[in-house]
Each structure stands twice: as structure tokens, then as C-alpha cells.
Amino acid sequence: xxxxxxxxxxxxxxxxxxxxxxxxxxxxxxxxxxxxxxxxxxxxxxxxxxxxxxxxxxxxxxxxxxxxxxxxxxxxxxxxxxxxxxxxxxxxxxxxxxxxxxxxxxxxxxxxxxxxxxxxxxxxxxxxxxxxxxxxxxxxxxxxxxxxxxxxxxxxxxxxxxxxxxxxxxxxxxxxxxxxxxxxxxxxxxxxxxxxxxxxxxxxxxxxxxxxxxxxxxxxxxxxxxxxxxxxxxxxxxxxxxxxxxxxxxxxxxxxxxxxxxxxxxxxxxxxxxxxxxxxxxxxxxxxxxxxxxxxxxxxxxxxxxxxxxxxxxxxxxxxxxxxxxxxxxxxxxxxxxxxxxxxxxxxxxxxxxxxxxxxxxxxxxxxxxxxxxxxxxxxxxxxxxxxxxxxxxxxxxxxxxxxxxxxxxxxxxxxxxxxxxxxxxxxxxxxxxxxxxxxxxxxxxxxxxxxxxxxxxxxxxxxx
Numbered sequence: 290x291x292x293x294x295x296x297x298x299x300x301x302x303x304x305x306x307x308x309x310x311x312x313x314x315x316x317x318x319x320x321x322x323x324x325x326x327x328x329x330x331x332x333x334x335x336x337x338x339x340x341x342x343x344x345x346x347x348x349x350x351x352x353x354x355x356x357x358x359x360x361x362x363x364x365x366x367x368x369x370x371x372x373x374x375x376x377x378x379x380x381x382x383x384x385x386x387x388x389x390x391x392x393x394x395x396x397x398x399x400x401x402x403x404x405x406x407x408x409x410x411x412x413x414x415x416x417x418x419x420x421x422x423x424x425x426x427x428x429x430x431x432x433x434x435x436x437x438x439x440x441x442x443x444x445x446x447x448x449x450x451x452x453x454x455x456x457x458x459x460x461x462x463x464x465x466x467x468x469x470x471x472x473x474x475x476x477x478x479x480x481x482x483x484x485x486x487x488x489x490x491x492x493x494x495x496x497x498x499x500x501x502x503x504x505x506x507x508x509x510x511x512x513x514x515x516x517x518x519x520x521x522x523x524x525x526x527x528x529x530x531x532x533x534x535x536x537x538x539x540x541x542x543x544x545x546x547x548x549x550x551x552x553x554x555x556x557x558x559x560x561x562x563x564x565x566x567x568x569x570x571x572x573x574x575x576x577x578x579x580x581x582x583x584x585x586x587x588x589x590x591x592x593x594x595x596x597x598x599x600x601x602x603x604x605x606x607x608x609x610x611x612x613x614x615x616x617x618x619x620x621x622x623x624x625x626x627x628x629x630x631x632x633x634x635x636x637x638x639x640x641x642x643x644x645x646x647x648x649x650x651x652x653x654x655x656x657x658x659x660x661x662x663x664x665x666x667x668x669x670x671x672x673x674x675x676x677x678x679x680x681x682x683x684x685x686x687x688x689x690x691x692x693x694x695x696x697x698x699x700x701x702x703x704x705x706x707x708x709x710x711x712x713x714x715x716x717x718x719x720x721x722x723x724x725x726x727x728x729x730x731x732x733x734x735x736x737x738x739x740x741x742x743x744x745x746x747x748x749x750x751x752x753x754x
Contacts, residue, residue, distance in 0.1 A: 293543040294330035294514045295535075296368060296490065298528050299559070300358070301333045303518035306494060306526040308571045310342035312562075314354045320558045321361030327547055327555070329365050330514050331401050334358050335394075336369030340377045341722055344729040352397055352714040359398025366400035366427070372630065373406040373413040374692050378721045379631045379656075381664070383695040384416045386702070390717050391420035397714070403461055405431035407632040410666030411451055412690040418455055428456070429490065431463035434477075435627035436587060439669045445477060446484035459488040459513075465629045466589040467496035467526075474503040478510035490514035494526055496589075498579035501529040501537070508543040520556045521563040525577035532556065586613050587620075592633040599641045608644050615640040622676040623660060624668025635660050653680045663687040709734065 304312040317334075324332065335355055343351040358367060374381045376390050391402065402421045406413040409432055421428040430452045432445070452460055462469070462477065469477075474491065481489055491507040491514070493500045504515045516528050523530035535547045566572035583589075588596075600606050616628075619640045626632040635656045643649045659665060661677050663686050677686070687694065698720070703710075706719040709730035718726040 291542060293508045293512065293534075293538060293545055295531060295545055295547065296331045296333055296492075296514055296516045297324065297327070297329045297518065297531060298333045298516050299324075299519045299522050301335060301337055301339055301370065302492075302516070303522040303527045305338050305342075306528075307522060307576055308566050310338040311346060311571060313347050314343075314349055314357060316562060317354075318357060318361060320555060321358070323551060323555050323558070325362050325365050327365075327551055329547075331366040331368040332358075332362060333368045333370070333403075333516065335367065335399065336371055336377060336403075338377075340718075341725065344718065344722060345725045348729065348732055350729070350733070351718070352393075352712065355394070355397045355399065367398060368401040368403060368429075369394065369399050370431075371402050371404045371417060373404055373417055375407075375413075375631070376721060379634075381413070381691050381695065382720065383698040384692055385697040385699045386717075386720055387416045387692075388420045389699055390720075391417055391426070392424055393714055393717060395421070395424040395426045399426065401427040401429055403429045403431050403463075405433055405461075405463055405629070406666065407433065407629050408626050408666045408668055409433055409448065411448070411455065413666050413692070415455065415690075416692065418457055422456055427458045429459045429461050430455070430457040431461035431492070433627035433629045434462050434464040434468060435466075435625075436468055437625045437669070439625055442476065442480045444669075446480050449481050449485040449487070453485045453487055457487065459490060460485065461490040461492055463629070464491075464493040466587055467494040467498075467500060467583050468587060469493050469503045470499055470584075471502040471506040475506040475510045478507050478512045482511045488513040490516065492516040493528070494589075495524045495529055496526050496579070497581055497583040501533060504529055504534060505537060508538065519552065519559055521559040582613075586616055587628055588613070588616060588637070589628060589633055592628060592637045595634060596637050596641060599638065603645060605645055611644045612637075612640050615644050619643065622673040624670045624672045626660075626668050631656065632660065632665070650676055650679045658684070661686075664691050666691055706730075 300317055304310055340351045343349040343354060371377065374387060376382050376387060404414050404417045414430060418428045418430065432448060449460060460481065478489055478491065489512050491504065491512050493503055507515060515534065517523065517531040517534050518528045520530040520532050532549060532552050535545050535549060535552065538544050596612060600609060600612065616636060619636050620626065620628065623636060628636060638654055639657050642652050646652055658681050661672050662681050662684055702716050702720040706716055710716065715730065
């Protein structure tokens with residue numbers, strides 16, 4: 290028991306949750322000095338959807354963002370979110386690609402890599418953890434928190450012991466849907482603390498309105514770190530506010546010791562940006578409220594919005610309630626996986642199809658087929674055999690670590706991208722998001738040509754210097 294540390298999520302999960310990861314690097318840089326002076330445990334600023342959003346929507350290079358952030362944060366470790374063998378994509382990558390990605394990420398300035406798997410199948414984390422340790426990084430394994438009769442305290446305690454044996458440096462309870470309730474959090478952290486000596490970080494979202502209370506109980510149970518965001522980008526589907534938690538712990542044994550005056554200056558910096566996002570409709574007031582139904586359906590915010598847009602496209606919004614009720618049934622058929630990217634999209638899309646088709650599992654996506662045939666790893670409970678048969682027929686079900694079936698892939702990616710490659714990291718951007726990265730590389734080339742032409746014209750006296 291003692292002072293609680295705070296990881297700040299403002300530059301990654303907060304804007305991913307509230308404004309679809311659209312905060313540009315230029316908005317982050319002017320405030321770095323102040324954020325760096327706070328005394329945070331770490332700054333979560335990369336990974337998750339930032340990579341895709343940088344290339345696709347912001348026309349930025351995510352690697353350049355990482356280097357600029359590293360340059361600015363001289364005192365605070367940087368942290369990222371990595372989807373195990375999926376890296377930042379939606380499918381499993383060969384080990385050589387995972388290893389190279391981790392190596393380059395740490396070489397570009399990353400300190401702490403939070404690694405998770407959508408099924409909590411630790412086999413899918415081994416390569417990333419080993420690579421992180423080899424490069425001298427801090428490997429934090431995140432356990433995706435979910436509900437269901439298979440997820441007992443014994444389950445969480447045993448998996449903590451396995452994580453410690455794997456050589457991880459810390460453990461995170463990753464509650465992406467805001468399912469943690471205060472007293473459950475207390476029991477869970479206590480149980481995990483009794484099973485491992487590794488530091489425990491608690492990460493949740495404010496979606497169900499329980500998060501700040503859960504953080505209080507987490508601290509009382511001995512948690513070491515909590516994840517928070519600066520107030521203009523906190524609450525709703527984001528994290529609890531840093532300032533609120535700092536004030537709540539003040540004068541207690543868990544006092545963070547952080548300076549509210551400095552935090553107020555940082556909040557003042559982000560306030561106009563929040564107003565701008567609300568005005569442009571980039572931030573939807575809907576995501577700022579409390580939705581207690583989250584606890585009933587266990588559906589993370591991103592999955593809900595995905596589902597609504599799928600139903601809108603089919604002119605079937607009237608089926609919303611039916612789909613919500615179908616989700617838990619599909620999840621049960623699929624062996625009770627936690628609902629987090631990509632399993633949340635797979636379960637959600639399947640529920641939509643089941644309802645729209647009027648017959649369950651009449652149609653299934655390739656991802657659904659992969660999930661029920663073991664290509665994502667092992668689910669905590671067996672998959673419903675009748676459902677499995679209906680979806681994949683006699684297709685073989687695999688029981689090994691899925692990446693064991695993949696050929697090395699780095700050389701192929703290197704070859705495909707060589708025409709546009711300007712740095713080693715371009716190969717990885719292309720490996721993860723081939724089409725999006727290629728569009729970005731072409732855009733980058735066009736911008737460089739423009740600059741070169743301008744320079745040539747200036748040199749020839751076409752423009753006043």
C-alpha cells in the first residue's frame with residue numbers, strides 16, 4: 290500500500306475513445322514540456338488505433354510521431370498498446386514481423402509495451418514479450434477483463450502466475466467496456482496481488498459510470514497504477530479524469546503528489562480543442578454520458594457504434610434491440626471470448642447477420658470462420674460444436690499456437706514496398722496496413738516533389754526568397 294501512480298492516456302486512448310483517434314501530432318507537441326513535468330508513471334501515446342488513423346486520416350507518419358514525442362518527453366517513459374501476435378492489425382503476423390516491429394518500436398523511443406490478446410491466450414503473447422525483453426523494454430501484459438462463469442478468481446490468479454513465469458515486468462487489468470464494479474475490483478486486485486509480486490495497473494473506461502469508484506477500491510486493494518486522462522478528454526467512453534483522482538487521493542496514504550496547478554494549465558490547453566471537436570461533431574455528446582446497459586450486454590463503446598452503422602446501412606435500425614440481445618448468445622456459442630478488438634467486431638458482426646438473415650449462422654464472415662476454427666487461439670470454453678459444424682463444416686480445427694502455421698513474412702513485405710521505401714519502418718507500416726500505407730507513401734512522395742519543385746523555382750529566382 291502506498292502512493293498510487295498515474296499513467297496518462299490523453300495522447301492515445303482518450304482521443305481514440307472520444308474522437309476516433311483524430312488528434313494530430315502538431316496539437317500534442319506544444320504541451321509536452323508541461324505534461325512531462327507532472328511526474329506521471331508513463332504517457333500512453335502510441336499503438337492501438339493511432340497507427341492506422343495517422344496514415345489513413347491525418348496523412349502523418351506514426352513513426353515520425355513517436356520520434357517527436359520521444360524528443361519531447363525527457364523524463365517520462367512512453368507507453369504503447371500492442372495486440373500480441375496481431376501487432377496493430379487484425380490478423381496474426383509471423384514471428385519475424387512481430388520481432389522486427391518490437392525492435393523498431395523500442396529503437397524509435399518506446400519504453401513500455403502493453404501487450405494483450407483478445408482471447409487472453411498467452412501463447413499469442415510469447416513472441417512479443419521475448420522481443421520486448423531482448424530490446425531492453427518493459428513488457429506489460431494486459432489481461433482483458435470480462436464477465437462469465439469461467440472467469441473465476443482462480444482463473445485470474447493462475448493466469449497472473451503464468452504471466453510472471455513468462456518474464457513480464459507488470460500486469461494490467463484491461464477493462465475496455467467499463468465492466469469493473471468497485472467491490473469486484475477490490476477483490477480482483479487483492480486476488481492478483483496474492484498470486485504475483487508484479488506491479489498491477491488498472492485500466493478502465495467511464496462508460497458505465499463506475500470507473501472512478503473502481504479506481505478508489507483498486508488503490509485500497511494495493512494496485513500500483515491507474516490509467517487516467519486530462520479532464521477535457523476524460524469521462525464518457527474515455528478514462529476517469531486525472532485531476533479528479535489526484536484530488537480524491539489527496540491527504541490519504543495513496544496521495545499521488547501531483548500538482549493541480551500544473552494539471553489545470555494542461556487542461557486549459559486542451560479545453561479549446563474539446564470545444565472545437567464538439568462543434569465539428571467529431572466528438573459526439575452521446576459518448577460523454579453514462580450507459581449502464583454496458584453491464585448488461587458487455588458491449589464496448591466502439592463495438593456499439595460499429596453495430597449501429599452496420600444496421601443503418603441496411604436500413605434496419607429497428608433491429609437494434611434484437612441485435613443487442615443476440616450478442617451474448619453468439620458470444621456463448623463462440624466459447625465466451627472477451628469482447629475486445631478483434632473478437633468484439635467478429636461477435637458483433639455475426640449477431641447483426643444472424644438477426645438480419647432471420648436464421649442464425651446462415652452466413653458467416655471469414656473472421657468468424659477463423660475464430661471458430663482456432664485461428665485466433667483458444668477460447669476459455671469450447672465452441673458450441675453444432676454452431677462450429679454449421680459455420681465451417683469439416684474444416685480442420687487447429688489447437689497449436691496459430692502463428693506456428695505462418696511462414697516468415699518480412700522478406701515478402703520488404704520486396705513489395707521497396708519502390709516507396711524511405712526508412713526501414715516503412716516496411717512495417719506496409720505490413721500492417723498495405724493499402725492505407727501505400728496511399729500514404731504516394732501522398733508523401735507527391736508532397737516531397739512539390740517541395741523540391743518549389744525549392745528549384747526559388748533557387749532559379751522564380752519566387753522572392
